[in-house]
Amino acid sequence: MTRDAIDRWVLAGVAGLCALSGVAVLAIPVAAHAGSLSGSQESLAIPTWLFLVTGGGAVGASFLLASFVTDRTFIRSVHSWHRRRALPARAGLLAAGRAIGVLGLLLAILVGFLGPPSPQGNLAILLVWVGWWAGFTMSSYLLGNAWPVLNPWRTLARSLPAVGRAYPDRLGAWPSVVALLGLIWIEIVSPIATDPRALATLIVVYSTLTLAGAVVYGSEVWFRRADPIARVFRYYGRVAPLTTEDGRLRVRLPGSALTETRLVDGWDEVGFVIALLWGTTFDGLV
Known part of the structure; x- marks a missing residue:
């Protein structure tokens, strides 16, 4: 893996951790809300830990996915894999x-x-x-x-x-x-x-x-x-x-x-x- 690829991996990990930490700080006991096309909102009775994990995981996964699709070396290695x-x-x-x-x-x-x-x-x-x-x-x-x-x-x-x-x-x-x-x-x-x-x-x-x-x-x-x-x-x-x-x-x-x-x-x-x-x-x- 090239140095640029390693840097992207590190940045993606740091960004994911920062996003998860930010959600943890800002979500002290804040209720989650669900919206609809009509504009109404209502509170959802879900555990705080589940809200934090899913929200932070989604943000972190998006950074990892961006790292994958921009890493041409990784993409070439996947496409060339065969037995x-x-x-x-x-x-x-x-x-x-x-x-x-x-x-x-x-x-x-x-x-x-x-x-x-x-x-x-x-x-x-x-x-x-x-x-x-x-x-x-x-x-x-x-x-x-x-x-x-x-x-x-x-x-x-x-x-x-x-x-x-x-x-x-x-x-x-x-x-x-x-x-x-x-x-x-x-x-x-x-x-x-x-x-x-x-x-x-x-x-x-x-x-x-x-x-x-x-x-x-x-x-x-x-x-x-x-x-x-x-x-x-x-x-x-x-x-x-x-x-x-x-x-x-x-x-x-x-x-x-x-x-x-x-x-x-x-x-x-x-x-x-x-x-x-x-x-x-x-x-x-x-």
Whole structure:
């Protein structure tokens, strides 16, 4: 810790003690008051020691918080904290995750077409909107982004020949912005979300377009820049405490990856984040 940081800590402690002492001197038996929006006040029968401790503690804590947020060395040390652990049976976990993703995709399509026509009785509706879009999304920002492994379209694209055409830089991430807004509209407004047959058809169409894009432009480029689902889970994964790095499990403080440079470095990225926040907020309010 630098000398300036030590000085701030000392000043914060002295200020907190002075504030607590001042409250103790001025509060000889003085009754505490509670106000309201109407302007009325009434005495509160609380112990003097509780009034002193809470008041002085609040003032002291504010000085300590100010010391924390202005100590850049401390902030950098917090953001850079991490631990690495080896992943046991990594190859087996990758194979199992890819198999689960592909089987889940096939199950949603088959059950959507062959299952009961009612949304309440068709497992595809529950699997897509509750198990995947809601449940897996929560796991992405609470635990970590496992979608690169579970992504069935990435797994299927690995077995397809790649054309390797250059992705147009002028498009940037705008295709993913438009596609994300379309998916949000389908989920919230369109009747497709509650029609098993229509939902299964949508999955087939989306799968065809996604695999075509991965074949033409390459899997890495397509899922990094154009695929909305992969980008959604990647942004959510930035909040999570777990990630993988060089084949090892990396444990970090939640949200620390949001400080990385070039996370949002263009208007297309800004547009995607706004669309993502809008969809998440609307889902939460509705």
